[in-house]
Amino acid sequence: LMLNDIFDLDDEDMTAKQFCLRGFIRTTKGKYEEAIMDFTHAIKVMPEVENIYYNRAIVYEMMGDKASAMDDYNDAIQLDPDDFKALCNRGVLRADWGWHEEALDDFNRAISLNPDAFQPYCNRGNLLALLDRHEDAIDDFSKAILMRPDEAYLCCNRGISYYQLGRKNKALQDIRKSADMGFELAEEFMFKFFPEERIEQ
Numbered sequence: 001l002m003l004n005d006i007f008d009l010d011d012e013d014m015t016a017k018q019f020c021l022r023g024f025i026r027t028t029k030g031k032y033e034e035a036i037m038d039f040t041h042a043i044k045v046m047p048e049v050e051n052i053y054y055n056r057a058i059v060y061e062m063m064g065d066k067a068s069a070m071d072d073y074n075d076a077i078q079l080d081p082d083d084f085k086a087l088c089n090r091g092v093l094r095a096d097w098g099w100h101e102e103a104l105d106d107f108n109r110a111i112s113l114n115p116d117a118f119q120p121y122c123n124r125g126n127l128l129a130l131l132d133r134h135e136d137a138i139d140d141f142s143k144a145i146l147m148r149p150d151e152a153y154l155c156c157n158r159g160i161s162y163y164q165l166g167r168k169n170k171a172l173q174d175i176r177k178s179a180d181m182g183f184e185l186a187e188e189f190m191f192k193f194f195p196e197e198r199i200e201q
Contacts, residue, residue, distance in 0.1 A: 016045040020052060023059070032063045050079035054086050066093055084113040088120045095127045103127055118147040122154060125161075134161040152181035156189065163193055172197065 014022075023038030039056035046052065057072035073090040076083055091106030107124035114120070125140030141158035148154065159174030172194055178186035190197060 014041070016042040016049070016052070019045070020055065023055065027059055027062070032059050035059050036063075048079065050076040050083055050086070053079070054083065054089075057086070057089065061089075066096070069093065082113050084110040084117065084120065087113070088117075088123060091120070091127075092123055095123070095130070100127060100131060116147070118144040118151070118154075121147075122151075122157070125157060129157065129161050129164075132164070134164050137161045138165075150181075152178045152183035152186065154178075155181070156183055156186040159186070160189065163189075168193075 019038045019042035023035040023042065026032075026035035026038060036056060036059055039052055039059065042049075042052045043056070053072040053076040057069040057076065060066070060069035060072060070090065070093050073086045073093070076086040077090065080086075087106045087110040091103040091110065094100075094103035094106060104124065104127060107120050107127065110117070110120035111124065121140045121144040125137045125144065128134070128137035128140060138158055138161045141154055141161065144151070145154045145158065155174045156178035159171045159178065162168070162174060163171035175186050175189050175193065176197070179190050
């Protein structure tokens with residue numbers, strides 16, 4: 001019924017689960033403001049459920065409202081300090097805002113909670129590369145690649161760190177592989193870093 005916009009239950013009669021479900025559906029349809037309203041209603045009914053704050057934060061990010069997203073990630077983590085997804089996402093926002101040490105804390109915590117997830121390794125690698133800690137970044141990208149060898153951007157990111165360290169053969173190998181997998185930014189870096197390779201091809 002919700003998918004077809006014929007769900008006719010009044011808001012005051014809806015459960016938190018129903019609000020969340022409608023919020024997810026509205027999000028997929030690009031109705032972000034309405035989705036925010038649904039998740040907000042759900043929070044009023046069940047303010048102790050951290051996952052609702054997390055999902056509302058995702059929608060806020062889609063809307064470009066990073067400050068509200070940060071507030072919700074903070075609330076989610078306060079309710080569940082072991083929520084590695086919220087830690088990972090908050091770390092990205094903190095890194096974007098230049099809060100590098102705080103971002104590293106979030107990524108480190110996320111990795112300790114879920115060492116088998118590739119996202120926090122990738123995010124920490126990106127931050128370490130930004131801080132010119134390229135050897136450490138390469139270690140993180142390599143771990144992420146082992147988990148998700150199909151993610152072309154990981155090879156590209158590692159290739160850039162190799163290039164920054166002057167290890168051009170390894171950089172070329174990674175960036176070329178990423179470009180062959182269809183990652184457009186890798187094509188741009190091939191043109192920028194290795195124009196002679198493009199000519200030979």
